[in-house]
Amino acid sequence: MLKLLMQMFGASKPRPSPKPKAKPASRSKPVADRPAQPIERERVFKVAGLEKLEGDGNYSFPVVGESNYQKSLGLLAGPKEKVGKSIACVAVVEHEPSNKWDSNACPVFIDGYRIGHLAKDDAKDLIKVGGEGCCYAVDALIKGGYKTSKYSGMFGVSLDFLPRQFPATPIQKEMFRFFGLKPPSALTRGESWDREEELKTHEKYKEWSDFRLIISYLLSEEGREDYCIKKPSMKALRDAFTQLRKEGHSSESLASSMDEVVELMIDDNPNLEKV
Structure with missing residues (x-):
């Protein structure tokens, strides 16, 4: 998975200290x-x-x-x-x-x-x-x-397929935004991979890699099944990650357990949760 420097944008209203929430033993279905x-x-x-x-x-x-x-x-x-x-x-x-x-x-x-x-x-x-x-x-x-x-x-x-000539994916375009860069028009996946190589030495590359892991999983069918959620928007993922980082969560901890990201997105949009 993929990269970073940016002023993270996105509305994030102040949130009180989260109350402990009862968490299901697993969000995977029986x-x-x-x-x-x-x-x-x-x-x-x-x-x-x-x-x-x-x-x-x-x-x-x-x-x-x-x-x-x-x-x-x-x-x-x-x-x-x-x-x-x-x-x-x-x-x-x-x-x-x-x-x-x-x-x-x-x-x-x-x-x-x-x-x-x-x-x-x-x-x-x-x-x-x-x-x-x-x-x-x-x-x-x-x-x-x-x-x-x-x-x-x-x-x-x-x-195992590397489609360099395909148009860039939404996650690749999000990488440009994460670093404060404007995605070029007609951006290809190959161009995105090349730019990512250049960004690997950036001080925020590790943070981007963690964020990319989160969005890749929660946008995937497997991730949505495990967390019993509908497909979130990129903005919802971005806003939740940004808010939690401001609250002091490390990007690594958010990537290793995505519960906080999911819970915050559901708090902001209850319709995201599958009933």
Whole structure:
């Protein structure tokens, strides 16, 4: 994940010393609350004959929608255990123009099983590069999937793909704002990564890295599931982080346990919490 110097902006009304709040044992949903899903191998791909997307070994490119395919991922990864999984494999990403929900849909398959898809913006960017009906092989990592006596964590998937020519992500643009910089027009991910390298020696880089970890997790499907919240805005995340830093919390402590950030966002916007 990513960088920093800025005057942090954002409304932050004075907050009295927080009262101790009863916290659920875990915000992950009990196993019984998660709906069952059918398992179906949809496709057979000749992976060796596909063009392979290039990566850097960090498996930082996200797949979304994995919550809908937990049984398929469980079949691929094996039974859940106390410690989550980390299984390297090869995935296939294919543009599916006939998809009845979204003609830009780019589902992700592992061993023929549909296990998620690219985010809408990522799918559009991939189609711009590869054309309609494009299909690629890519190294993938199945991760997560822990299970205790009461709770169960979801499986997730990330890809080893470094899309330098794609437009910059919202988090990359937030990096520029964090450092007090104006994001250039038509900013690409590659340009953002290059600028980040320049910022790594900045005194506030560690603080940005912690903030980026927070926003990356709480914007992710897994993070929202764990904390039982709807998708927060970047401004809500920025305002909560800024206020808590002013109250004396270290960025490292906020990143290691995000409860304070979530509780403050919910205080400011109760509708953020899933009922």
